[in-house]
Amino acid sequence: MKRHQFEQHARHFRSGRISLNQLIDLVFGDGKEVVVLETLSEDDIVVASVASEVGIPALKPRPDDAHKGDFGRVLLVGGSRGMAGAISLAAMSALRSGSGLVTAAVPETIAEVVAGFDPCVMTVPCRDSDGHFSSVPEDLKQQLKVADVVAIGPGMGREVDRYFLQAILELSQPIVIDADAIHLLAETHSMIKNRKSATVLTPHPGEFSNLANTEFSKRGEMEAAAVKFAADQGCIIVLKGHRTLVTDGSREYRNDTGNAGMATGGSGDVLTGVVTSLIGQGYDAFDAAVMAVHIHGRAGDFAAEKYGQASMVASNIVDSLAAAFKSHVAVGAEVRIGF
Numbered sequence: 001m002k003r004h005q006f007e008q009h010a011r012h013f014r015s016g017r018i019s020l021n022q023l024i025d026l027v028f029g030d031g032k033e034v035v036v037l038e039t040l041s042e043d044d045i046v047v048a049s050v051a052s053e054v055g056i057p058a059l060k061p062r063p064d065d066a067h068k069g070d071f072g073r074v075l076l077v078g079g080s081r082g083m084a085g086a087i088s089l090a091a092m093s094a095l096r097s098g099s100g101l102v103t104a105a106v107p108e109t110i111a112e113v114v115a116g117f118d119p120c121v122m123t124v125p126c127r128d129s130d131g132h133f134s135s136v137p138e139d140l141k142q143q144l145k146v147a148d149v150v151a152i153g154p155g156m157g158r159e160v161d162r163y164f165l166q167a168i169l170e171l172s173q174p175i176v177i178d179a180d181a182i183h184l185l186a187e188t189h190s191m192i193k194n195r196k197s198a199t200v201l202t203p204h205p206g207e208f209s210n211l212a213n214t215e216f217s218k219r220g221e222m223e224a225a226a227v228k229f230a231a232d233q234g235c236i237i238v239l240k241g242h243r244t245l246v247t248d249g250s251r252e253y254r255n256d257t258g259n260a261g262m263a264t265g266g267s268g269d270v271l272t273g274v275v276t277s278l279i280g281q282g283y284d285a286f287d288a289a290v291m292a293v294h295i296h297g298r299a300g301d302f303a304a305e306k307y308g309q310a311s312m313v314a315s316n317i318v319d320s321l322a323a324a325f326k327s328h329v330a331v332g333a334e335v336r337i338g339f
């Protein structure tokens with residue numbers, strides 16, 4: 001791409017500093033169109049590329065003197081007997097997306113299993129009834145107060161007291177509602193409209209049909225309903241699937257990363273961890289959802305490259321988040337306004 005063409009796209013470009021080796025990987029490995037703005041040394045080349053979609057935000061650089069408290073306290077609520085994996089995948093993904101502190105609140109029956117998956121994840125064992133959450137225990141109430149963002153749903157099952165979800169909806173922090181919590185929301189007709197902070201829902205088509213109480217015959221109809229739902233309820237909908245849609249009722253982003261190898265149990269739980277983490281780090285909720293969907297898909301693409309679409313599993317996507325975040329940083333470390 002010539003510089004003047006690039007300038008025409010200046011609104012959509014992102015720039016960053018990379019090394020010569022990273023530049024070679026980008027140009028030949030990824031096929032990205034990159035413009036070198038300035039060569040300071042072999043390890044410090046200022047480059048820019050045009051984003052493939054409008055508005056995939058750049059990652060903020062981590063200040064040199066940062067500490068773990070600067071990157072958000074994430075609380076993930078979910079899991080049940082038989083589905084310890086889902087909440088663990090979400091928690092491991094949140095840590096690999098940059099969160100400083102990640103806690104999983106889970107039924108006590110599975111707490112040790114969840115803690116055993118990753119020593120970096122903290123757990124709050126909650127009193128349970130046959131492996132499912134029963135009431136909101138005091139320990140959890142304390143955690144709910146100090147969290148910067150709370151996600152609920154992965155692996156939770158639907159045998160949960162409705163007040164459990166209600167307690168999360170009443171929080172003043174941003175929340176992410178996924179999986180079984182979306183079904184509970186649909187069943188209890190709980191209100192999200194009047195929440196004071198961001199509400200992000202991440203339904204797959206089955207969950208969205210239930211939420212909208214409609215059988216859709218075409219993806220387009222479902223997407224139109226998702227845009228309307230988001231506008232009516234004042235929330236952000238991440239309608240998952242091939243070319244995931246992110247909408248807040250007025251903006252629409254369609255993702256172009258990811259592949260059919262991601263149609264494997266737990267892939268969506270990984271996304272919940274990524275989006276929750278980014279919100280916890282202070283990104284605007286819509287931006288966080290767009291970035292999360294894009295980066296999650298890229299991680300899926302890296303996993304497919306390594307293991308093949310048939311054999312890749314959700315934990316491979318977790319492991320590939322590092323490569324996905326690194327490549328996002330390479331092209332998006334800083335955004336220069338008015339190039």
Ligand SMILES: NC(=O)C1=CN([C@@H]2O[C@H](COP(=O)(O)OP(=O)(O)OC[C@H]3O[C@@H](n4cnc5c(N)ncnc54)[C@H](OP(=O)(O)O)[C@@H]3O)[C@@H](O)[C@H]2O)[C@@H](O)CC1
Nearest residue numbers: 083084085086154155156157179180204205206207265266
């Ligand atoms: N390792 C673990 O612990 C794992 C735990 N997990 C946990 O399991 C819990 C249940 O989640 P779930 O998604 O499996 O079941 P549910 O919410 O009943 O939805 C299924 C219904 O929706 C329909 N459907 C239509 N389109 C669809 C689409 N594109 N993608 C998917 N479904 C689609 C679908 O139609 P069908 O397949 O019959 O055509 C069916 O009627 C949840 O807590 C989750 O976190 C999983 O993440 C796996 C790994």
Ligand SMILES: Nc1ncnc2c1ncn2[C@@H]1O[C@H](COP(=O)(O)OP(=O)(O)O)[C@@H](O)[C@H]1O
Nearest residue numbers: 204241242258259260262263265266267268269
């Ligand atoms: N064919 C596909 N192309 C791109 N992404 C896909 C495809 N199939 C699934 N995915 C992605 O994988 C994830 C699956 O999420 P979900 O259906 O909630 O699975 P689970 O409940 O097992 O975690 C979503 O982010 C979705 O966009």
